Amino acid sequence: MMRKFVSLSLCGVLIMVLVLLTQAQMSDKAQLGRELFHDPTFKGTIDPLKATGLACANCHADFDDTANSDGLIRAGHSVVGVPHRGEAKGGMITGADFARAAGGGGFCYEHFLQRVPPDKVNPTAIPAEHAEALMAYFEVISGDNKGPEFEIAMLDDDAKKAAGEKIAAMSGDASNGWQLFGRACITCHPTVKKAGIGPQLVRSRAPRNVDATMARWATKIRGGGSLMPFYAPDILSDQDIADIIAFLREQIENIGK
Template identity: 75%
Template sequence: MRKFVSFSIAAMLITVLVFLTQAQQLSDKAQLGRELFHDPTFKGTINPKVATGLSCANCHADFDDEAEPDGVIRAGHSVIGVPQRGSAKGGMIKGADFARAAGGGGFCYQHFLQKVPESKVNPTAIPAEHAEALMAYFEAISDGKKGPQFEMQMLDATAKTEAGEKIAAMTGDTKKGWELWGRACVVCHPTPKKAGIGIQLVRTRPPRDIDKTIIRWATKIRGGGSLMPFYASDILSDQDIANILAFLREQMESTAR
């Protein structure tokens, strides 16, 4: 009987030890994912010649920014709940590719962090160990939560143009636009007259046709393009974008005086 009890206790201790070891491994993996999430060099694995300087954290919160807003408007939704979504990029990444592409992070890894043209992106090209680490991190911080509920709207070229023209025709508030600029745009455009990851928007001379420029910018904000991520309507409303554009119009017109 004593031998049986001793054996049972030993087996239990071994089970606990294995569990703790696995938990520690998961913790290490999740920690790597956290570091990758905030690192534009991806732990030094991205070639500096193609690195944009962007990280996952520039476009996505790794906390519930609806429940605990920090004032920043990010182009992407929070990564809380990513493991439960099952698809990304409007259903373009799904099935077995979903986890292998780090819940959609593999697209950003190539396109936004390395300037790979959108048409040539392979979301599963992200190193497997990095995809696993990111998913482990998303799993750890989600803790079973579903996260933000949204429907991804992928606009085609015609829809982007129509959306841009509609927004450009709206009246905006320059003061609100300046505030929104500080919350949504400065990560890539430090000021309208200074380039960062994004280009300098307001130059010493205004463009020949400010109206056409406003339409082009409205189209890019809503639909994205090149390294410019698109801002869905649940993140920036049409009026929000119109306000930002009103501010930029004021800045451009002031250079002509």
């Protein structure tokens, strides 16, 4: 009887050890995902000649920024709740591809981290172990939190242009625009007179057609383009963008002063 009890106890201990080892392994996987999320080299796997310098964390919060904002405005929504969504990129990534593409992270891995043109991106090209690690991290930080509710409307070129022209024609508050620029744009444009990941916006000479330039910039903010991510209306409203445009216009008007 005693031997049977000891055997059962040992079995119980072994099961607990296996459970703890599994949890530790999952914890290691989630930790890798966390590191990848903040690492523009993706643990050194991205060719330095192709790297943009961006990381997932530049465009997405890894916490609930609607409940606990840090003041920054990121182009993408928080990754909290990703495992509950089941689709990404406005329904372009679904089914089995959703997990394999790290909940949409595979698109960013190719396009925003390595400059692959959007029409040539393969979201499942992200290494499988990295996709699994990111999803493990997203599961840890999400728990039962389904994250923010939002819908992404992918604009075609005509819709982007129309949106930009409408915004550029609006009156804006340059002072508020400067604050918004600091919260939303400085990651890629360190100052308006200095290039970063994005180009220098204000140069030594004003553009020939300032109005056309303002409309083009408004179009870029709302619709994205090249490495420029788009800012959806629930992240930057039309008025927010109009304020940023007013700030940039003011900077151009002050050239040489």
